[in-house]
Every structure is written in C-alpha cells, then in structure tokens.
Amino acid sequence: KQEVTQIPAALSVPEGENLVLNCSFTDSAIYNLQWFRQDPGKGLTSLLLIQSSQREQTSGRLNASLDKSSGRSTLYIAASQPGDSATYLCAVSGNQFYFGTGTSLTVIP
C-alpha cells in the first residue's frame, strides 16, 4: 500500500522568506503527483500536477519538483506572503489518489 509522508507537519516563517515543503512516497509506480492547498474549513484546491515523466512544474511563485526514483517531491514557495498561510497536501496517483497528512504553513506579517 502506498504511504505518503509530509514533513514538517507545521511550519511558521516570516513574510518574504522562501520555503520548501517536502513530500515522500513509498511506491515509485505512480502516474502523477499533485500538490493541493486547503484553507481552514474549506475544500482542496489543486496547485500543481506533475506527470511521472516530468521533473518539475511551475505556477507563479510556486515550483514543484518530482524525483520518482527516490520517492520525493518538493514544493518551493518563493517570497512567501501571509495569504499563503494554509495547509498544503500532496497526493500521488496510482490506481487511486493517496494523500499525505499535510503541512500547515503560517506566514507571519
């Protein structure tokens, strides 16, 4: 069974700092990996999707990388803002989506 781990569980940074969120998975036989954002009491919003054949995807200040062979992905957030405060989840796709438990990010003004 695929296991997805996100470390750290919580992260607090000052505004303007660049930061990296980590995601690791145990089975490298995946189709793709997605990063989601979840605001308190809300649903999930997809941020980036990386196909298994790709190494990275970028959207604005966000950059996600994928190293399938080592079972790792990172989400890089540049010049963090208070509006980035949320929980970030990664999910890997095999025959279904498997989610990590998320990293709760707080950006302090």
Added chain:
Amino acid sequence: NAGVTQTPKFQVLKTGQSMTLQCAQDMNHEYMSWYRQDPGMGLRLIHYSVGAGITDQGEVPNGYNVSRSTTEDFPLRLLSAAPSQTSVYFCASSTGLAGVQETQYFGPGTRLLVL
C-alpha cells in the same frame, strides 16, 4: 459553473441513524469520488465511480453505500451511523481516472458529528 457542490455543510446524527450526503457537479466529469478527512490521517478514499452506473470501493468503504444513476450526482449513504464515522467528508470529480493526467476538483466538504 458551480463546480462541485455538497450538502449539507454540517450534520449531527445519533448513533444508528441513517443519512445521505449529497454531491453534485456540473462539469460533465465522469470520475467522482468520496473521501473522509480525519486529523493526522489525511484524506482516505471511501468509494469512487468512473461513470453512471459504475461504482467501486476505495480504502475505507465499510459502513457506506454509493450509487451513480446520473453523471452529475454521486450521493454517499450512511446506513447506520457510528461515532467512528465522525469526520469531514469531501466529494471530488475529474474528467478521467485517477491514473490519467487529470486534476481533481473538490467540494467544500460536509462536517459530520455522530453522537
């Protein structure tokens, strides 16, 4: 487009009661799924459907039933609620299977408390 909608937003049940969580999407997506989210455990797949009339079990299906009579709707039924089913339930949809190049769109969730 309204996207994925879920009703109710919040529900309190007593042990043994039954209820149906509603999910609808207006994007003509074939693939729909139900997840539950519990603290420290992430999202876990309950049931999914790859099209009208086709459903299958996910990781934690016990105590839940689903049906898919139309492309738009995918209700989740709790037959006899138990305190262990206290959770936040999310419905999601996409144009294809999880294994294909597809983004999942999530509803706002239903918070269920079983006493």
